[in-house]
Amino acid sequence: MNAAERPTKPSAQPNALANHLAAAREEERERIARDLHDILGGHLVAIKIETALLAARLEAEPLRRRARAIQKLLDDALATVSRLTRELRPGILKDFGLGAAIECQAEDFAQRTGIACRIVCADHDIQLPQHAAVALFRIFQEALTNVCKHAQASQVAVRLTQEGDEVLLEVSDNGRGLTAADIDKPRAFGLRGMRERLDELGGRLELHPCHPSGTRLRVAIPLAAAEGSGAERCKGAQPQ
Ligand SMILES: Nc1ncnc2c1ncn2[C@@H]1O[C@H](COP(=O)(O)OP(=O)(O)OP(=O)(O)O)[C@@H](O)[C@H]1O
Ligand SMILES: [Mg+2]
Known part of the structure; x- marks a missing residue:
């Protein structure tokens, strides 16, 4: 097994401090998402309405063209606020579970990057404690960010399943692939952060080459280990 295929070692004890920090981070994200949505989003909508009123009074075509350009910029800014809110506070x-959140995130990603993102399987019956579902979702976000930043891929395939007593998430791209040196970069925190999250849940991360090119990131979280921490359940299609 080369370094790129090395699984992480699950830690014996759940780390209470790490769990606490992860929960605090999620709370902070929720607060930022609320401000983004309510304050920045609110201001942008108000500017959009004012601009539309102003534009309606313009007669000269060059000025109307300018106004249309401003309205287009405002629509783009509102779409960005909406996407950031969804990313920060899924x-x-x-409300609808991990499968739906993964699908929604993949659609956003494809639209934003132009990289085709295919969900080959998203199991909607997966039941994980809330903190484990959030951790898996954050890992998924970082995996997609890495594809966009590093892979030079044109396609991504996503698979989310429950197999036996494990939840499995696979993100495969058809890009340049990664090396053992990539994984051990001292100033890179994405893969390290994934491992830390998984250690807390007793899970593991594997990175495999794809044929003929690319990377398959494979994450496994044992349902039993995640249950052991006694957190609230995240169930598909159940109101909270
Ligand atoms: N899907 C991928 N395809 C090709 N290379 C990848 C892929 N994912 C990660 N890498 C390589 O692995 C390295 C480490 O990834 P990691 O997410 O840990 O750090 P980063 O993305 O460089 O920085 P950070 O996540 O801290 O902003 C990357 O710098 C890149 O070289
Ligand atoms: Mg990264």
């Missing part, structure tokens, strides 16, 4: 995760 409400869909709580």
Whole structure:
């Protein structure tokens, strides 16, 4: 097994401090998402309405063209606020479950990057404690960010399943692939952060080459280990 395929070692004890920090981070994200949505989003909508009123009074075509350009910029800014809010606070995760949240995130990613993102399987019956579902979702976000930043891929395939007593998430791209040196970069925190989250849950991360090119990131979380920490359940299609 080369370094790129090395699984992480699950830690024996759940780390209470790490769990606490992860929960605090999620709370902070929720607060930022609320401000983004309510304050920045609110201001942008108000500017959009004012701009529309102003534009209606313009007669000269060059000025009307300018106004249309401003309206287009405002629409783009509102779409960005909406996407950032969804990323920071995946409400869909709580309300509709991990499968729906992964699908929604993949659609956003494909639209934003132009990289085709295919969900080959998203099991909607997966039941994980809330903190484990959030951790898996954050890992998924970082995996997609890495594809966009590093892989030079044109396609991504995502698979989310429950197999036996494990939840499995696979993100495969058809990009340049990664090396053992990539994984051990001292100033890179994405893969390290994934491992830390998984250690807390007794899970593991594997990175495999894809044929003929690319990377398959494979994450496994044992349902039993995650249950052991006694957190609230995140169930598909159940109101919270
Ligand atoms: N899907 C991928 N395809 C090709 N290379 C990858 C892929 N994912 C990660 N890498 C390589 O692995 C390295 C480590 O990834 P990691 O997410 O830990 O750090 P980063 O993305 O460089 O920085 P950070 O996540 O801290 O902003 C990357 O710098 C990149 O070289
Ligand atoms: Mg990264």
